[in-house]
Amino acid sequence: MADDTYLFSILLFAALIVSIVALLVIGSIVRAKAKTAEQQNYRDLAERAVAALEQQTGTINALRSELSATRATLSNVEKILKQVE
Numbered sequence: 001m002a003d004d005t006y007l008f009s010i011l012l013f014a015a016l017i018v019s020i021v022a023l024l025v026i027g028s029i030v031r032a033k034a035k036t037a038e039q040q041n042y043r044d045l046a047e048r049a050v051a052a053l054e055q056q057t058g059t060i061n062a063l064r065s066e067l068s069a070t071r072a073t074l075s076n077v078e079k080i081l082k083q084v085e
Helices: 003-084
Strands: none
Touching: none
């Protein structure tokens, strides 16, 4: 009877250790998956930021070209007005 209790307590202790190790491993796997998802979210955010920056750069370049055309037109109008005077 004492041998059975001793064996049961050893097996229970071993099961406890295995359970603790299993929980630690599962916890590290969950943390690794969460970290991977977080890194993917940062990558997606960076890609969206780059796309927005490229779109803004295109808009700025278009505005610059329009401004240059407007300046040229204004310069021509000024020349015509000076000739009229």
